[in-house]
Amino acid sequence: MLQRLILAVLVAIAVPPPGLAAQDYRAQALRILKTVPLIDGHNDIPDAIRERGGLDSVDLAASQPKLMTDIPRLRAGGVGGQFWSAYVPVTTIHGGEHPATYALEQIDLIHRLCRKYPQTFAEAATAAAVERNFKTGKISCLIGIEGGHAIENSLGALRMFARLGVRYMTLTHWETLDWADAATDSAKHNGLTSFGEDVVREMNRVGMLVDLAHVSDATMVGAIRVSRAPVLFSHSSARALCDHMRNVPDSILRMVKANGGVVMVNFYP
Numbered sequence: 001m002l003q004r005l006i007l008a009v010l011v012a013i014a015v016p017p018p019g020l021a022a023q024d025y026r027a028q029a030l031r032i033l034k035t036v037p038l039i040d041g042h043n044d045i046p047d048a049i050r051e052r053g054g055l056d057s058v059d060l061a062a063s064q065p066k067l068m069t070d071i072p073r074l075r076a077g078g079v080g081g082q083f084w085s086a087y088v089p090v091t092t093i094h095g096g097e098h099p100a101t102y103a104l105e106q107i108d109l110i111h112r113l114c115r116k117y118p119q120t121f122a123e124a125a126t127a128a129a130v131e132r133n134f135k136t137g138k139i140s141c142l143i144g145i146e147g148g149h150a151i152e153n154s155l156g157a158l159r160m161f162a163r164l165g166v167r168y169m170t171l172t173h174w175e176t177l178d179w180a181d182a183a184t185d186s187a188k189h190n191g192l193t194s195f196g197e198d199v200v201r202e203m204n205r206v207g208m209l210v211d212l213a214h215v216s217d218a219t220m221v222g223a224i225r226v227s228r229a230p231v232l233f234s235h236s237s238a239r240a241l242c243d244h245m246r247n248v249p250d251s252i253l254r255m256v257k258a259n260g261g262v263v264m265v266n267f268y269p
Helices: 002-014 022-033 045-051 071-076 090-094 099-116 127-135 155-163 194-206 217-226 250-259
Strands: 038-043 079-087 121-123 139-146 166-170 209-211 232-236 262-265
Touching: 038 139, 038 232, 045 079, 045 099, 071 079, 079 099, 079 127, 079 166, 090 099, 099 121, 099 139, 099 155, 121 127, 127 139, 155 166, 155 194, 166 232, 194 209, 194 217, 209 232, 217 250, 250 262
Parallel strands: 038 079, 079 139, 121 139, 139 166, 166 209, 232 262
Antiparallel strands: none
């Protein structure tokens, strides 16, 4: 399972051997990264590439100082697997391009991005594939949808996204949906509706991680209670250390521990 691989990596890096001096942490981490693939849970570069005109407008093999990602930096950081975000703007809910269409175009871009650099990237949809790619020196391309509005209230759409290789979905983005409350919008449902609970169950069934970055506290609690698999916070942090509504309070961190889930810290200001 991908979530177990992610958790193993985080534990290996976060828990140094007894007596390890602070100045040796980096050396210890680098040694670990030679044997265990580091998974980055969220990267918005696909949308940045889209805004710049598409794949032909950007060469990720070269340094890209105006972007937050390029292949030299991925290699320098020891990244073994990258979840590329199929971000869907909430503006699509209110008109213009359909959310599902936007998501499909993002997923298509991610697949083409991976295939454009075959010496660096290899597609993966399972933990076993990530491990195989790592042994051959490849960075695994993984896909996460950012924004549950992408499924347009359809479990069928959710299932089809899973068949296209999507391995997590962030239940909400900035706005509350018909079936789930967001952290940065007015609550309407006290968390998840009954359909929202069905979404979580179906994600469990098809092997898609339930990502709780961006959702309200009540949605976090509801999703963790319903989920029969470990949940994921792909880019969140601890609210006790940084008091922001997007971060996770201690009471829910304890629930995540019991669930076996993972909170991946967000370093973006």
